[in-house]
Amino acid sequence: MIRFLGALLVVSLLLAAGAARAALTIEITGAGASQIPVAIVPFRAEEGLGQRITPVVEADLARSGLFRTVDPGGISPVPHEPEQLNYEQWRARGAEAVVIGAVSKAADGRYDIRFRVMDVAKRTQIAGFVYFASENQLRLTAHKIADVIYEKLTGEPGVFATRITYVVKRGSRYELHVADADGYGAQSVLSSNEPIISPAWSPDGTRLAYVSFEQKKPVVYVQSLLSGGRQAVAAFRGSNSSPAWSPDGRQLAVTLTRDGNSQIYLINADGSGVPRRLTQSSAIDTEANFSPDGQSILFTSDRGGGPQIYRMPVGGGPAQRVTFDGSYNVSPRHSPDGKSFTFIQRNGGRFNVAVQDFASRQVQVLTDGGVDESPSFAPNSRMILYASRVGGRGILAAVSSDGRVKQRFTADAGDVREPAWSPVVNK
Amino acid sequence: MKRYLLALTLTAALAACSSTPTKEQEGAAVEDRSGAPVATAPAQKPQTQTTGPVTKPLTDKSLSGNPLKDPANILSKRSVYFELDSNVVRDEFKPMVQAHARYLQQNRNQKVTVQGNTDERGSREYNLALGQRRADAVKQMMTLLGAQSEQIETVSFGEEKPRATGSDEQSWAENRRADIVYPND
Numbered sequence A: 001m002i003r004f005l006g007a008l009l010v011v012s013l014l015l016a017a018g019a020a021r022a023a024l025t026i027e028i029t030g031a032g033a034s035q036i037p038v039a040i041v042p043f044r045a046e047e048g049l050g051q052r053i054t055p056v057v058e059a060d061l062a063r064s065g066l067f068r069t070v071d072p073g074g075i076s077p078v079p080h081e082p083e084q085l086n087y088e089q090w091r092a093r094g095a096e097a098v099v100i101g102a103v104s105k106a107a108d109g110r111y112d113i114r115f116r117v118m119d120v121a122k123r124t125q126i127a128g129f130v131y132f133a134s135e136n137q138l139r140l141t142a143h144k145i146a147d148v149i150y151e152k153l154t155g156e157p158g159v160f161a162t163r164i165t166y167v168v169k170r171g172s173r174y175e176l177h178v179a180d181a182d183g184y185g186a187q188s189v190l191s192s193n194e195p196i197i198s199p200a201w202s203p204d205g206t207r208l209a210y211v212s213f214e215q216k217k218p219v220v221y222v223q224s225l226l227s228g229g230r231q232a233v234a235a236f237r238g239s240n241s242s243p244a245w246s247p248d249g250r251q252l253a254v255t256l257t258r259d260g261n262s263q264i265y266l267i268n269a270d271g272s273g274v275p276r277r278l279t280q281s282s283a284i285d286t287e288a289n290f291s292p293d294g295q296s297i298l299f300t301s302d303r304g305g306g307p308q309i310y311r312m313p314v315g316g317g318p319a320q321r322v323t324f325d326g327s328y329n330v331s332p333r334h335s336p337d338g339k340s341f342t343f344i345q346r347n348g349g350r351f352n353v354a355v356q357d358f359a360s361r362q363v364q365v366l367t368d369g370g371v372d373e374s375p376s377f378a379p380n381s382r383m384i385l386y387a388s389r390v391g392g393r394g395i396l397a398a399v400s401s402d403g404r405v406k407q408r409f410t411a412d413a414g415d416v417r418e419p420a421w422s423p424v425v426n427k
Numbered sequence B: 001m002k003r004y005l006l007a008l009t010l011t012a013a014l015a016a017c018s019s020t021p022t023k024e025q026e027g028a029a030v031e032d033r034s035g036a037p038v039a040t041a042p043a044q045k046p047q048t049q050t051t052g053p054v055t056k057p058l059t060d061k062s063l064s065g066n067p068l069k070d071p072a073n074i075l076s077k078r079s080v081y082f083e084l085d086s087n088v089v090r091d092e093f094k095p096m097v098q099a100h101a102r103y104l105q106q107n108r109n110q111k112v113t114v115q116g117n118t119d120e121r122g123s124r125e126y127n128l129a130l131g132q133r134r135a136d137a138v139k140q141m142m143t144l145l146g147a148q149s150e151q152i153e154t155v156s157f158g159e160e161k162p163r164a165t166g167s168d169e170q171s172w173a174e175n176r177r178a179d180i181v182y183p184n185d
Helices: A002-017 A054-063 A087-092 A135-154 B002-018 B091-106 B124-144 B169-175
Strands: A025-028 A036-040 A067-070 A097-105 A111-119 A124-133 A163-170 A173-180 A187-192 A196-201 A207-212 A219-224 A230-234 A240-245 A251-256 A263-268 A285-290 A296-301 A308-313 A329-334 A340-347 A350-357 A363-365 A373-377 A383-390 A393-400 A406-410 A415-421 B079-081 B112-117 B152-158 B177-181
Touching: A025 A054, A036 A054, A036 A135, A054 A067, A054 A097, A054 A135, A097 A135, A111 A135, A124 A135, A135 A173, A163 A196, A163 A393, A173 A196, A173 A207, A187 A207, A196 A240, A196 A415, A196 B124, A207 A240, A219 A240, A219 A251, A230 A240, A230 A251, A230 A263, A240 B124, A251 A285, A251 B124, A263 A285, A285 A329, A285 B124, A296 A329, A308 A329, A329 A373, A329 B124, A340 A363, A340 A373, A350 A383, A373 A415, A383 A415, B079 B091, B091 B124, B112 B124, B124 B152, B124 B177
Parallel strands: A036 A067, A036 A097, A240 A285, A393 A415, B112 B152
Antiparallel strands: A025 A406, A097 A111, A111 A124, A163 A173, A163 A415, A173 A187, A196 A207, A207 A219, A219 A230, A240 A251, A251 A263, A285 A296, A296 A308, A329 A340, A340 A350, A350 A363, A373 A383, A383 A393, A393 A406, B079 B177, B112 B177
């Protein structure tokens, strides 16, 4: 519960930081191989809330492509407690699980939201939790509930209570946005007349590193989402770009040209100290990404001619090439479980999202957009968020790591690009 | 063949330059260096090669045009265009690059930035590095032709600041470019 309150705190501070923006809308363009049928019964007394809980839960689960929601309508009385459940009725409707719950006012004025996930076949409780939330925490609470349901029924952690960041270009204006993972509540955390690229979440989800061109050249900044304060952490002679956080949040791998060609350096995330050069080549080395254990990086290098993905130990040592299919493989990102990485592969002039398994070296091309870029994993390693183009406009899209579930995010206006999925906030 | 010779000389220049450590750490402070105690006023106008009638520039500085902004002067040309996937400075741009190199040679306190650009296709970050490579190629040629390395900062905009915004061959060709930019431009 402490961890939950921490997440709430971060979000409410975020809400205070900027004006609410138009939402991204997400449509599902593919579904999982099998979908778990689940009924979400409207919670008792939720009609009185400014934001009802169960529609958000239902939308989250449906959007994942792994669930089929069973209509709870027409059952009387509407069950809110386990003893009110007629399991035979739910079995007849095909539901494998039923979610029931109730909302009441707690003594401190917040809402007491309790819910249970019930197994229809076994007639037992799978999970039961109570959350306390104020009015502006109701959506987040709903996402937390969806996370519990997702985890209990799929065995993997849910990521509904996370956020995404991305860059919106409207005319000549660039804005860095942060939104909930369902596209809701988008707000601008940085606005500029010069380009912004490569936003990267700190491991604790409280800071963003990014590249801004406001000084007429690429400079790496770190910005606090809590205070809005920011600092140039790499502004050396030449170009500074491609920030990647170390898993402990203390360091960034960045690409600098201070000594000549584009090479990868390690700097302190607060900008202190002298950069330590990691790569030593006469080619382009860029797009570093730390392994989850912090021991190695993946990066893009054209030391062999065209750009390919390499891996090297952070402590020093030789780099090894890891991609061999095709002449252009770029933008590597580890899966948070460390088992695979996603990247962009060019095939016959088309750029698509691919994933490669470290152990088997098997490559799977997941998309066919042709102009896809900047892939990043969701914190549960299940979905990959990326940028694409439709009708001449930049959009965001997501694909499951098995290629089955596909989502498309559309914004009201402007070009949307450079997405990154936040970590799960654990504090 | 000229191109190959040029590539060879550039390679040699590269090798020479790579052993020179850069002490500069705060890249933004381009104008902070004041190493050489040379007069800040432009010492001499670049030579204009003319046949026939001989013209002489006015010596009154306030009346003289800025050679960098004079459309008739090659110094007003600033862009080097590149082939796809290439950072070779083609022969047609050499006179222009040479003119800027000489101008820097004659104005040792003058600083410039060379900004590299790419077309929109592919990874933004890799393109940023490719743009840097183009800017560096222009710088190498300029230092080979008399400019000091310290006078030139190379940066890249990658695909982020396209001059042509279309998604066609013509736009892409326009955006595969490096620009020589003076502080007061």
